[in-house]
Amino acid sequence: MEVLYERVAGLGIGKTTLTACVRTPGEVAAVDPDDLDSPLTYRVDTPTGTERATERGGDLSPAGAKLLAALDAHDQPASVRDLVEWIAATYGHGLRRPRCSTELNRLRERKLAEYLEPGSGREKLCCRLRADGAV
Numbered sequence: 001m002e003v004l005y006e007r008v009a010g011l012g013i014g015k016t017t018l019t020a021c022v023r024t025p026g027e028v029a030a031v032d033p034d035d036l037d038s039p040l041t042y043r044v045d046t047p048t049g050t051e052r053a054t055e056r057g058g059d060l061s062p063a064g065a066k067l068l069a070a071l072d073a074h075d076q077p078a079s080v081r082d083l084v085e086w087i088a089a090t091y092g093h094g095l096r097r098p099r100c101s102t103e104l105n106r107l108r109e110r111k112l113a114e115y116l117e118p119g120s121g122r123e124k125l126c127c128r129l130r131a132d133g134a135v
């Protein structure tokens with residue numbers, strides 16, 4: 001069985017314990033940075049891209065939702081490299097090429113995205129399809 005937890009950065013498995021290190025977008029800061037005993041304050045940001053994309057796409061995988069959010073963020077057709085760079089800047093990590101290809105093909109099957117062929121020897125571009133099927 002494979003279980004994917006989107007924000008788990010590490011997992012420690014002991015004989016009697018299981019410890020998960022979770023990444024949450026936000027900020028932790030000391031009230032007085034010069035004092036080691038100073039209390040800490042924290043702020044947790046509400047993620048936006050994946051949740052919005054998941055609402056529109058229904059049962060998308062986390063990678064598919066991120067690709068859909070990346071497509072929404074680009075107002076013109078974008079290369080897979082541009083999409084991965086946007087995901088890395090937004091979520092703190094990128095996606096590998098095979099995962100991008102698989103998820104973009106799934107988005108195409110669901111009529112949420114489409115490839116544009118710019119010509120021979122040039123990189124394929126991806127774009128988001130509107131509800132009426134237009135690019």
